[in-house]
Amino acid sequence: MKSKGLLELVRMCQRIGKRIDYVQGGGGNISVKLDSTLMAIKASGFRLSQVTKQEGYVIVDYSKIKNYYDNVDTSGGYDFEKESVDVAIKSIVWPTENVLRPSVEVGFHSVLDKYVIHSHSVYANILACSYEGKEIVQKVLSEEGINLIWIPYINPGFWLTLEIKKRISTLDEKDKEKSKILIMENHGLIISSNVYKEALEIHEKVNNLIKKRLGIKGRYPTVKLEKIDEKKYKSRTRFIYDFIASKNVTPVFFEKYSLYPDQLVYINSNLYADDSKIEINAKSKEVTYNTTYSEALAIEETLLAYFYVIEQIEKLGLTIKTMTEDSTNYIKNWESEEYRKKLIKEMTK
Ligand SMILES: [Zn+2]
Incomplete structure (x- = not known):
């Protein structure tokens, strides 16, 4: 039973994980x-x-996490974000050596169905990051008889989980049984299902329906990095070069257009750090990463997705919806994400 579930996890992670547009x-x-x-x-x-059967995941007692969200009294004014992270860490059953952490998103995974796929699909994010997006995606899906749960932007963590839980609880009994599609504004897509095949199929279907409606054809660009030395890589991704050249992108651009949390974590924080890992040459328009291959690749993929989403929004004549200053600042002070960046560093040494 447990090993079947693990195998399913690995398969889903491999399938979605090889798609850098997802x-x-x-x-x-x-x-x-x-x-x-x-x-x-x-x-x-x-x-x-x-993620393999041996590593890359944690096993948590999600009943403890669920129980916490079922019973939490939010009338007290204390730090629920911290408290919920503590609950999640205490719920780890494997591995027992305390090195890995579940994602900050473990809360909403706990309150959803058996299989949960949460992606940062660029197609969903074109709509999740534009003012017209909600109406467009609602129309596309309703024509197919599919319900959508649209979640307004809430900082990832405690309050987002609580909102998702609340929205699920207001569904009709028959809809509660069905697979669910959620789009989180300025963030991404969630598919929740009790049927393994359905989770994957619906994720694919929603993305294809959005692409079709938006008239997106052809292949998503591939990323290319050129090694200069062990800790220096140059972007050779055509799409990124063209975007920077045509828009004259400088670091201010990223502050002006804060689209979603991962942009801030991977791009903005690295642009403004003292030991800046990303250099954008104003003259040559080239991007250089002063870091390991795997971190350079993570930033490059995030940069490509970010530029792609902006270009599509503009091409389609939609209006960019950025994160508020408050939510941007919240992510910048994110303890859990600090840890994530440290871990990436540790892993890639
Ligand atoms: Zn996410």
Whole structure:
């Protein structure tokens, strides 16, 4: 039973993880509930494609996490974000050496169905990051008889989980049984299902329906890095070069257009750090990464997705919806994400 669930987790992670239009770097997350108490979920800091039966995931007692969200009294004014992270860490059953952490998104995985695929699909994000997106995707899906749950932007963590839980609880009994599709504004897509095949199929279907409606054809660009030395890589991705050249992108651009949390974690934080890992040459328009291959790749994939989403929004005549200053600042002070970046560093040494 448990080993079947783990195998399913690995298969889903491999399938979604090889698509850089679906997930970039260590972003996105997949989980499988193994029984009525245990859930396997990708560990923070790993890429989905790095999940194997041996590593890259943690097993948590999700009944404890669920129980916490069922009973939490939010009238008290204390730090629920911290408290919920503590609950999640205490719920880890495997591995027992305290090195891995479940993602900050473990909360909403715990309150959803047996199989949960959460991706940062660029197609969903074109709509999740534009003012017209909600109406467009609702129309596309309703024509197919599919319900959509649209979640307004909430900082990832405690309050987002609570909102998702609330929205699920208001569904009709028959809809509660069905697979669910959620789009989180300025963030990404979630498919929740009790049927393994359905989770994957619906994820694919939703993305294809959006692509079709938006008239997106052809292949998503591939990324290319040129090695200068062990800790220096140059972007050779045509799409990135063209975007920077045509828009005259400088670091200010990324502050002006804060689209979603992973952009801030992978791109903005590295642009502004003292030991800046990303250099954008104003003259040659070239991007250089002063870091390891795997971190350079994570940033490059995030950069490509970010530029792609912006270009499509503009091409389609939609209006970019950025994150608010408050939510941007919240992510910048994110303890859990600090850890994630540290872990990536540790892993790639
Ligand atoms: Zn996410």
